[in-house]
Amino acid sequence: MSSRIHECIVRIGETIKDNKDFLTDLDREIGDADHGVNMARGFTAVEDKLPADETDIGAMLKKTGMTLLSTVGGASGPLYGTAYMEAGKIAAGKTEITAADFGAMLEAAIAGIQKRGKAVKGEKTMLDALIPAHDAFMEKANAGADLVTALDAACAAANEGVEFTKTIRATKGRASYLGERSIGHQDPGATSATLTLETIRDFLKE
Amino acid sequence: MVGVVIVSHSPKIAEGISDLALQMAKDYKGLRTAAGLEDGTIGTDSVRIMNAIQDADEGDGVVVLADLGSGVISADMAIDMLEGSVKAKIADAPIVEGAVVAVVEASIGSDFDRVIAETEKTRDFRKVS
Ligand SMILES: Nc1ncnc2c1ncn2[C@@H]1O[C@H](COP(=O)(O)OP(=O)(O)O)[C@@H](O)[C@H]1O
Ligand SMILES: [Mg+2]
Numbered sequence: 001m002s003s004r005i006h007e008c009i010v011r012i013g014e015t016i017k018d019n020k021d022f023l024t025d026l027d028r029e030i031g032d033a034d035h036g037v038n039m040a041r042g043f044t045a046v047e048d049k050l051p052a053d054e055t056d057i058g059a060m061l062k063k064t065g066m067t068l069l070s071t072v073g074g075a076s077g078p079l080y081g082t083a084y085m086e087a088g089k090i091a092a093g094k095t096e097i098t099a100a101d102f103g104a105m106l107e108a109a110i111a112g113i114q115k116r117g118k119a120v121k122g123e124k125t126m127l128d129a130l131i132p133a134h135d136a137f138m139e140k141a142n143a144g145a146d147l148v149t150a151l152d153a154a155c156a157a158a159n160e161g162v163e164f165t166k167t168i169r170a171t172k173g174r175a176s177y178l179g180e181r182s183i184g185h186q187d188p189g190a191t192s193a194t195l196t197l198e199t200i201r202d203f204l205k206e
Numbered sequence: 207m208v209g210v211v212i213v214s215h216s217p218k219i220a221e222g223i224s225d226l227a228l229q230m231a232k233d234y235k236g237l238r239t240a241a242g243l244e245d246g247t248i249g250t251d252s253v254r255i256m257n258a259i260q261d262a263d264e265g266d267g268v269v270v271l272a273d274l275g276s277g278v279i280s281a282d283m284a285i286d287m288l289e290g291s292v293k294a295k296i297a298d299a300p301i302v303e304g305a306v307v308a309v310v311e312a313s314i315g316s317d318f319d320r321v322i323a324e325t326e327k328t329r330d331f332r333k334v335s
Contacts, residue, residue: 038249069283073249075276078283081252116279174275 002052005060005095008203009050013043015199016192026188030175034074035188042072042080055095061088075173076189079113079126086112099141099150106134106154117172124170124182126189129161133197151201158194165190208312208321209236209262211294212305213255213272213281217242219301223271227305231313238262240284250276255284259294267293267318269325271304295322303328 002010016023016039023036046067054060061084069081087105091097097105110130114120121131136157140150165187173189175182210227214220220241228234240258243249255270262268272281278296285294295318297304308325316324 034249070251070253071243073243073247073251073276075279077250077276078252078279082283116283177274 003055003060005057006050006052006054008200009060009064010047011203012196012199013047015195016040016043019192019195023188023192026186026191029185030170030178030182031188032074032174035076035192038072038074038076039080039192042068042077045071056092057094057097058088058090058092061085061091064088075117076126076192079117079189082112082116083109097147099137099145099147102147102150103134103138103141106130106137110134119172122168123172124165124168124175124187124190125172126187126193128165128168128187129158129190129193129197132161133158133194148201148204151197151204155194155198155201158190158197162186162190162194207234207236207264207315208266208318209238209259209264209268210305210308210312210321211255211258211262211268211270212237212239212241212301213250213258213270213277214239214241214301215248215250215273215277217246219273223302223305226302227309230306231309234309234313236262236264236312237309250280252280252283252287255281256287259284259288259292263292263294267295267321269308269312269318269321270294270296271299271301271308271325272296273301293318297322297325299325299328300331303331 020036020040024033027033027035046064049067065081065084086108090105090108119125119127121127133154137150137154140153170176170182212220212223220239238258238261240255243251259268270281272278281296304325307328311321311324
């Protein structure tokens with residue numbers, strides 16, 4: 001029997017793989033045309049390695065992160081790897097997640113990405129989707145909203161964040177080598193982060 | 207003796223830099239590379255980097271040279287994963303010049319801090335004056 005968290009991770013992998021060409025095309029514009037390929041390779045390995053019956057959300061996320069770390073290949077490998085592992089620490093021993101838990105997990109994931117990549121908001125990275133998403137999530141959650149409602153707000157903010165990345169110049173990551181030429185294109189990592197949040201929300205709605 | 211690890215996205219780059227550096231210190235045995243993914247694809251893999259650092263270490267520490275972007279992020283992650291079991295540091299230096307100096311310095315038996323310091327001096331090497 002496949003656990004809920006296993007199904008959720010598999011679903012994220014499916015979304016990533018469905019969007020492999022899209023993400024790679026985005027990375028072709030401002031990078032080295034591999035973000036979709038990288039992430040799809042990572043999630044294929046994740047699917048192969050994850051124990052389907054694991055119910056401990058923390059343990060599952062930790063394993064997901066470790067696998068992404070060694071299989072993705074690009075900057076997104078250690079960044080997403082750290083994000084999943086840090087979120088997993090918060091969820092250790094839990095088999096269900098509340099809005100407060102998810103807020104703390106997202107916060108830990110963001111802190112992990114920042115520790116690794118040394119980027120802040122506004123540098124045209126995945127953080128430009130995740131930080132506004134976390135802000136919007138907390139605003140709803142603090143007002144008493146349930147997980148799915150707060151995630152709806154998070155996804156809307158993440159999408160706005162992706163739009164915002166079109167307007168700015170990259171100062172971190174490979175795209176920063178392009179200077180002004182990076183303006184006008186949306187960031188691949190911000191896009192994959194948004195797709196991930198949307199998949200989690202859609203999964204929780206079912 | 208201090209070890210040296212070359213981290214690159216490309217196995218060809220790492221191999222070329224190794225060849226170049228070892229020309230200056232033929233008998234040096236502490237040089238390792240961690241480049242590309244396991245299947246040879248261009249990319250960086252923190253686990254491979256961690257293994258290379260462990261392999262290069264004789265107990266005197268390991269200086270890491272990395273190429274662009276995720277080379278640095280993955281090397282940083284690899285060092286964190288070692289949890290202090292190996293004294294390792296990324297030298298803030300250009301990878302080619304840095305590797306040559308690091309290998310020469312390590313091969314003459316300089317200690318960890320000195321290898322790092324000499325390697326990082328290559329940041330200021332002028333090519334055209
Ligand atoms: N230092 C960083 N901090 C946060 N995110 C980053 C950083 N560097 C790169 N990224 C994210 O990674 C994405 C690129 O991932 P990917 O193409 O898989 O790796 P690479 O850039 O090594 O080819 C970018 O779109 C950006 O969102
Ligand atoms: Mg890329």
